[in-house]
Amino acid sequence: MPRYIGEVCGKHPVLEGLRVGDGHCIACNREYGKKYYRNNLEKERARSRAKIRSQASKDNSNLRAVAWRKAHPGYQIERSKAWKKNNPELCKAAWKLNKVVRRRVIGGQQIAKAHAKETKAIYLRCPDGHHVDHIVPLRGKTVCGLHVPWNLQYLPAIENIKKRNYFDSY
Secondary structure: OOEEOOOOOOOOHHHOOEEOOOOOEHHHHHHHHHHHHHHOHHHHHHHHHHHHHHHHHHHHHHHHHHHHHHHOOOHHHHHHHHHHHHOHHHHHHHHHHHHHHHHHHHHHHHHHHHOHHHHHHHHHOOOOOEEEEEOOOOOOOOOOOOOOHHHEEEEEHHHHHHHOOOOOOO
16 A cells, blocks of 8 residues: 655656555556566466466365265265254254244234235335335344335435435434
8 A cells, every 4th residue: 555755756756755565656666566577477477377276276176075065965964963962052042043033034024914015005106216215224234124114215216326225313
């Protein structure tokens, strides 16, 4: 990241002291890199080939892993059962958490289903150039709302795009 040191480079006074971490100005550093690449062309090509080989190795590794999982279909299930047997308290805690989350989701869906006709009518009455916006976003950073009529409003399209999934509490 360039930073200001205060000294002006003799070769490039236009940059007014913008430097990279090693103390050279940006333009001098770029020239140095090009010169290094030209002088060490074979070394740079070898490094490039090594990168390509490394990527090919990763790809082969992934293919081998997929093939192994196909050849041993029950292995992951057995491992999962063994882990659950050895960690009953963690399983119970995860189960309780998932149960709470499922209840919240199902509860929200039931409310939304109960008001589905009203919600559909709001969408059908939406004026041209406007969007139907959720006042409290369905998936915001701090809050999550429901897809129900009292959480919907009409906003001009550009305002809705600017708002994204943010929620302003007044």
